[in-house]
Each structure stands twice: as structure tokens, then as C-alpha cells.
Amino acid sequence: MAVTTDRAALNEWVACGWPEKIAPGGGYRTVLLGQEIEVHRIAANSFEAFERNDRGELGRKLPVQIKYCCIFTTLGEPTRPLPKIPEFEEPDRRITACGSVGVHTSPFRIIENFLDMAHFSFVHTDILGAPERTEVLAYKTEHRKDVDEIWAVDCQFYQPAASKASKGGQMTHYAYRVMSPFSVMLYKNVFDDPARNDAICLFVQPVGETECLAHMPLALIDRESALTSIVDFQQTIFAQDRVILENQRPALLPLDPTIELPTRADASSIAFRRWLKAKNFQFGVYEKKAA
Amino acid sequence: MALKLYDYSLSGSCYKVRLLLDFLDLEYERQPVGFYPEREHRTETFRAINPLAQIPVLEDDGIRLRDAQAILCHLANKYDKSGLWLPRQPDLFGPIMMWVMFASGELMAASAARLHDLLGYDLDIKTARRNAHFAFRILDDHLTRREIEGGTWIAGDHPTIADVACFPYTALSNDGGIGLEDYPALRNWLRSFMRLPKFDAMSGISEFA
Numbered sequence: 001m002a003v004t005t006d007r008a009a010l011n012e013w014v015a016c017g018w019p020e021k022i023a024p025g026g027g028y029r030t031v032l033l034g035q036e037i038e039v040h041r042i043a044a045n046s047f048e049a050f051e052r053n054d055r056g057e058l059g060r061k062l063p064v065q066i067k068y069c070c071i072f073t074t075l076g077e078p079t080r081p082l083p084k085i086p087e088f089e090e091p092d093r094r095i096t097a098c099g100s101v102g103v104h105t106s107p108f109r110i111i112e113n114f115l116d117m118a119h120f121s122f123v124h125t126d127i128l129g130a131p132e133r134t135e136v137l138a139y140k141t142e143h144r145k146d147v148d149e150i151w152a153v154d155c156q157f158y159q160p161a162a163s164k165a166s167k168g169g170q171m172t173h174y175a176y177r178v179m180s181p182f183s184v185m186l187y188k189n190v191f192d193d194p195a196r197n198d199a200i201c202l203f204v205q206p207v208g209e210t211e212c213l214a215h216m217p218l219a220l221i222d223r224e225s226a227l228t229s230i231v232d233f234q235q236t237i238f239a240q241d242r243v244i245l246e247n248q249r250p251a252l253l254p255l256d257p258t259i260e261l262p263t264r265a266d267a268s269s270i271a272f273r274r275w276l277k278a279k280n281f282q283f284g285v286y287e288k289k290a291a
Numbered sequence: 292m293a294l295k296l297y298d299y300s301l302s303g304s305c306y307k308v309r310l311l312l313d314f315l316d317l318e319y320e321r322q323p324v325g326f327y328p329e330r331e332h333r334t335e336t337f338r339a340i341n342p343l344a345q346i347p348v349l350e351d352d353g354i355r356l357r358d359a360q361a362i363l364c365h366l367a368n369k370y371d372k373s374g375l376w377l378p379r380q381p382d383l384f385g386p387i388m389m390w391v392m393f394a395s396g397e398l399m400a401a402s403a404a405r406l407h408d409l410l411g412y413d414l415d416i417k418t419a420r421r422n423a424h425f426a427f428r429i430l431d432d433h434l435t436r437r438e439i440e441g442g443t444w445i446a447g448d449h450p451t452i453a454d455v456a457c458f459p460y461t462a463l464s465n466d467g468g469i470g471l472e473d474y475p476a477l478r479n480w481l482r483s484f485m486r487l488p489k490f491d492a493m494s495g496i497s498e499f500a
Contacts, residue, residue, distance in 0.1 A: 018328070020328070021328070097328065098328065099327050099328030099410070100328075100411060101409060101410065102408050102409055102410070102411055104408070104468065213411070226323070227325075228323045228324070228325040228329065228331065229323050231325060231328075231329070232299070232300050232323045232325075235300065235301055235327070235494075236300045236301070236494050237494075238494075239300075239301055239409070239466075239494030239495045240494045240495075242409075242466070242494075242495065243465060243466070243494075243495050243496070243497050246465065247465075247497065
């Protein structure tokens, strides 16, 4: 697998593992945008990452940040810092990583699926959606230029079991936030406390153009559920998405709006694709061949 | 009666047990095990429950059982008064046990491929997929013969624990990057299984297949 030459992709911070994956003194290998890297845990809170070539030699040292239960690195020169997610600092939150799950598709298909509400009733039946209540009500999308993020706000959807803490159905209010082409999160109102939101992140590690690892850190308001049950719930949902994602064709994401026709419920997808196009992304993107 | 299942939602082996518990209308307590990423099944605490450090484990009235296949046999033997899920007649019992063993043997290559693709297990994926194809070929040939005889299930006229044991990792083959295009009889059988009353699809099973 060759390293991508797409500067737009190389210049992003990307999640590439979670700290507990390795014991102090240990290390692991993984791949980022076609480049093999090796991550070492020098001490409890100290990590290093290096590029690794075909002969197994370690090369250039890469910057590392530990944040939101993930190890982040970059192969280029990031033009933006890691996003600010203050929910991870709140002391009463249940914070956990869900490991990483392999998905064979473009990173942008994974981000788009995360933004989509129309599939809830069909893919997450009786959990995140009910078969008799499938309508996606109108919502707003915005490009927040100060932080260069795409947001979808005023989203709502009826959910029979919105989270592990749910004890019945509810109209769930969502806000979605695309923080970088490889990272997205959502806020959804908590079952018994309308004033607060659960924060659920999805950081995609692009291994190659159609091969990814999905990292899902959570910062939830849930005093009762065991952490194991919370992770189990999240993984159950994601594995339902995964089978749909791996069957989408083409696997690469088309940015030309004439290839996949959007409906009104796809407003967040339209905003996301325009934003990628404006950034001139080539990596993970489907190009229509000339006739 | 108190049944307790040490369970992980994404485990195909645990799913075998959940399926039969549902088919037999049995109530049970579910104890989630943090198989990934916590690897709770490898802890000392869990090894006290199963020294093999594997899920599922079933507790039933003072009996503690490991191994999905053994649990299927136990549940059918104790709770299925109809005898349909584990027939005792000599022409069926032997073949059924043979396919139950197949599910815990050759077919587990499909589980290995899935662990590699889904959870990043470090194993030889080419060998796993090749062995899974070998197993699917054997099962598809058998089911083709059954179709010619007018049968739907692995043995007999009713689904048995052989079908329950073989279903999960066949239905989940896509999770491990293995397509079932070459196995038409296998796909017919999967569709019949998914139409059974009380059937519940776990995450990763494509009901549109």
C-alpha cells in the first residue's frame, strides 16, 4: 500500500489507537493513509510514534497527542488543532473508549453514515428508530467558519431506546458536529435530564482509501449502567452500521451531486460533501471516469 | 429455574445460545462480559468461571457449562419437551451431533476471519478465509443433497441444534470478508432459518441477503 500524496489528508490529526491498547514499555504497529507506523509507550503517560519502512526500519518521528481516550498523530503539518470537546473534562461523566472496529469502506462513508438519521428505523430497528416513525424532520446545517466545522442542528428523531440508560421511547434531540474530515461527534439529550447531552465521538483512522479503523470515545451521563453494558450497546449499534457500510457501492465517496441524488433528509451529507470538495480532497473520493 | 448467560453481543458463539433460548421460550439473565476491548474473559475473575477464558458460559440451577455446543445440547435435552430440536432417533441423532461438532471445528475458521477484520486480531487471514471456504463448500454440498431429497434443514424435517450451531458464523461470513456467492444452497438455508418464528438477527447479519 502506497502512502497517499493528498496533502489535505496528510495534514489532518488522525486517531491511531487508544492508550490502554499497550502496556508501558510496549508498542504496536498500525497503518495510516497507507503509511505503516509504530507507536511506543515509553512510560505510563508518554507515547512516541515513528514511520516504518518496507525493510522494517523506523524513520521519521511523528508528533503524538493523547486526548479523548485516543492516541492522535499526523503525517503532515496540521492546519488546525485537535477539536475542543469540553464534555470530556466534566467530572460526573462516564468516559470510555470502545476499542477500534475495522470497516472496509471510505472514511467519508463512515462519517456520513454517522450523520444520517434516515436509516435509524431500518438498520437500528426498535433501538434508535421505530418502523412506524421513520420521518426525518427538517433540520439546519451550518458551516462554522471560525472553527471550520460542519454542524447539523435542531435535529430530532423518535427513538424507542436511545441509549443504555433509556427506560422507554423518547423524541431525541441531536446536534451533529463534523470536526475534521476524519472526525465527527454528536450530542443527544439524556433520557432523564433534558438539560444535558451525551457526547459520542467517532474518530476514523484511514488505513487506506477503503479500509478504516473506527474509534468511538464516549462521554455519557449515565449513573446506573455498567461500563461493560455501555460499550456493549455502542458496539451493537456500530456492528449494525458496519454491514450496511461494507455493502455500499462505490466504496469511495462521490462528491459530484449527480452521482448519488440526495433528498432533504441528506442536508448534512450535502454540506459535508461540499466541504470536502472545497478542501480539494482526493483521498477516499470517487472520481467519475470520463466516458 | 434460573438461567444465567455470560454473554457478549457481538459473539457468534453466544448468539448460538441466545437463539436456542429464544426458540425454546426460556427466560434468562444476561451477564455482559467485556470481551472487547476490555478482554474481561482473560481476567483471573473470569477464569474462575471458565478456566478456558472463553464465552459463552451458562449457569443453570447449580450446573455451570462452557462451550456453546455443549450448552445447546444441555438446553435441548432439558427443556425441549417436543424433542424436535435434538431428536433421539438413531438415524438423526448421530448426523446432528456430527454437524454440531463441525460447527465447533471446521466452521470456526469463519469466526477467525471475522475477529481479524472486525476486531483486529493478529492472525493469518488468507488461511482463515481459505479454511472457511472449505467448510462452506462441505456444508453447501450437504444442503444441496438435502434440497434434492426435498429437505430444508441439516437433518430431519424440523430445525435442530445442528442448524442453530452452524447458522451464526455462516450468516456472519461477510463480517470476515467472505462472500457466499458460490454457495446457493447455503443461502437458501440461511433464508429459511431467518424466517423461523422468534428468530432475532444479531448485528452483522444482513437480512437483505
